[in-house]
Amino acid sequence: MEDISHLKHTPLHALHLSLGARMVPFAGYSMPVQYPDGVMKEHLHTRTAAGLFDVSHMGQVIVRPKSGKIEDAALALEKLVPVDVLGLAEGRQRYAIFTNTEGGILDDLMIANRGDHFFLVVNAACKDADFEHLKKGLADTCEVTMLDDRALIALQGPHAEAVLGELWADVSAMRFMDVAEADLHDVTCIISRSGYTGEDGFEISIPSVSATDVTQRLLEHPDVKPIGLGARDSLRLEAGLCLYGNDIDTTTTPVEGAIEWAMQKSRRAGGAREGGFPGADRILGQFAEGASRRRVGLKPEGRAPVRGGANLFADTEGKTLVGKVTSGGFGPTVDGPVAMGYVDATHTDNGTTVYAEVRGKYLPVVVAALPFVKQTYKR
Amino acid sequence: MLKFTDEHEWLKVEAGVATVGITEHAAGQLGDLVFVELPETGSTFAKGDTAATVESVKAASDVYCPLDGEIVEVNQAIVDDPSLVNSDPQGAAWFFKLKLADPNAADALLDEAAYKELVA
Numbered sequence: 001m002e003d004i005s006h007l008k009h010t011p012l013h014a015l016h017l018s019l020g021a022r023m024v025p026f027a028g029y030s031m032p033v034q035y036p037d038g039v040m041k042e043h044l045h046t047r048t049a050a051g052l053f054d055v056s057h058m059g060q061v062i063v064r065p066k067s068g069k070i071e072d073a074a075l076a077l078e079k080l081v082p083v084d085v086l087g088l089a090e091g092r093q094r095y096a097i098f099t100n101t102e103g104g105i106l107d108d109l110m111i112a113n114r115g116d117h118f119f120l121v122v123n124a125a126c127k128d129a130d131f132e133h134l135k136k137g138l139a140d141t142c143e144v145t146m147l148d149d150r151a152l153i154a155l156q157g158p159h160a161e162a163v164l165g166e167l168w169a170d171v172s173a174m175r176f177m178d179v180a181e182a183d184l185h186d187v188t189c190i191i192s193r194s195g196y197t198g199e200d201g202f203e204i205s206i207p208s209v210s211a212t213d214v215t216q217r218l219l220e221h222p223d224v225k226p227i228g229l230g231a232r233d234s235l236r237l238e239a240g241l242c243l244y245g246n247d248i249d250t251t252t253t254p255v256e257g258a259i260e261w262a263m264q265k266s267r268r269a270g271g272a273r274e275g276g277f278p279g280a281d282r283i284l285g286q287f288a289e290g291a292s293r294r295r296v297g298l299k300p301e302g303r304a305p306v307r308g309g310a311n312l313f314a315d316t317e318g319k320t321l322v323g324k325v326t327s328g329g330f331g332p333t334v335d336g337p338v339a340m341g342y343v344d345a346t347h348t349d350n351g352t353t354v355y356a357e358v359r360g361k362y363l364p365v366v367v368a369a370l371p372f373v374k375q376t377y378k379r
Numbered sequence: 380m381l382k383f384t385d386e387h388e389w390l391k392v393e394a395g396v397a398t399v400g401i402t403e404h405a406a407g408q409l410g411d412l413v414f415v416e417l418p419e420t421g422s423t424f425a426k427g428d429t430a431a432t433v434e435s436v437k438a439a440s441d442v443y444c445p446l447d448g449e450i451v452e453v454n455q456a457i458v459d460d461p462s463l464v465n466s467d468p469q470g471a472a473w474f475f476k477l478k479l480a481d482p483n484a485a486d487a488l489l490d491e492a493a494y495k496e497l498v499a
Contacts, residue, residue, distance in 0.1 A: 330435070
């Protein structure tokens with residue numbers, strides 16, 4: 001047996017055990033990979049009703065300007081991320097990435113403008129490194145604080161708004177990527193209308209001491225079921241969303257990773273605050289000239305799932321390597337295998353057939369538009 | 380004669396031919412299966428070779444050949460409907476029939492009581 005005694009627990013650990021979760025090690029935490037319903041049912045329930053996820057392992061970080069002026073914190077953050085932070089209005093959230101000097105991606109994150117500070121949510125596996133990176137990069141201008149006394153849950157799916165609306169009437173006023181403070185059962189929470197499933201939904205930051213209480217009350221709703229990491233992965237894959245460490249990492253740039261949309265005009269060539277982030281030369285160069293490879297959606301033609309790590313070839317004999325799958329599995333809503341990965345620039349057009357090496361066979365896989373399911377964000 | 384392996388396969392041996400599948404315990408651990416790949420009829424395997432592959436939403440898992448032998452029949456029904464392996468793993472969802480190289484080799488495998496103890 002693997003030694004799991006060193007694993008950290010989230011504030012909801014006991015609740016997971018009481019719900020019959022199968023726990024696995026993930027990013028240094030003991031996390032629920034599935035509940036008794038299993039990955040398939042959990043996935044489909046999230047797409048048709050509402051799923052509740054514990055994502056407390058992720059890092060929650062406060063960035064507060066020493067001057068008291070939020071613009072100072074925004075400009076300081078813009079030195080680390082190639083996105084428009086200055087233009088992010090109060091009560092709004094934006095997807096961002098930390099880049100390195102080679103234009104690679106150190107992590108992806110969410111940045112919310114909370115009026116007098118920024119609230120960041122970063123990946124569990126990167127949070128310690130991100131915290132050091134932020135402290136080093138912002139030392140002159142900002143106080144950087146990792147919140148270790150808060151849980152984070154996600155409520156996702158078409159019924160999420162109605163469920164949350166029973167506790168907080170104003171929820172329907174929120175749009176996709178809005179962030180607001182609200183009292184749920186007299187507990188002050190930070191709520192964003194966002195998620196990692198492609199569905200409408202919310203992420204809710206809760207003080208740890210009240211996390212089990214708030215979560216249990218949400219689970220009492222007949223439309224809500226707990227969802228594990230297994231379905232979280234299949235949901236985000238169908239939604240075409242990157243998993244840091246698989247689909248983007250320090251060896252991939254935002255252009256190669258096909259997340260140029262995360263870089264607003266103000267940070268691109270000719271923009272008001274062009275460049276000024278790590279790796280700007282390489283990234284802006286790729287914007288102008290294109291990259292030699294690109295992340296694309298991949299739809300296997302047969303029923304066999306094609307998993308991350310599978311090599312992609314231009315031919316059926318495995319002679320000409322043209323790419324690699326970075327995430328792949330079975331999409332329960334698609335009812336078939338789905339994948340994404342990197343292919344050479346000559347093979348990025350939708351409809352291009354490449355061949356994935358799976359157990360010594362070369363299976364046809366078609367380059368396809370992402371996402372595989374329609375996103376239902378409330379814009 | 381019903382036998383088991385510690386890799387969670389079951390074998391029903393009749394006249395030197397073993398019908399092989401995965402146990403209820405294994406099917407439960409794997410979760411909902413979405414894909415099954417079976418060996419070709421006529422192919423031969425040594426004990427411990429990967430003879431079949433099953434895939435859940437999350438992951439692919441190997442099914443090992445429990446003894447040396449030749450595949451004489453495979454169960455197309457579980458290829459057409461992998462969920463059968465979850466609903467009836469030790470019945471209708473058998474994987475393949477293996478003509479044993481040594482008809483007595485199965486004697487050394489686990490009996491039902493020993494297997495139940497293993498997964499208890």
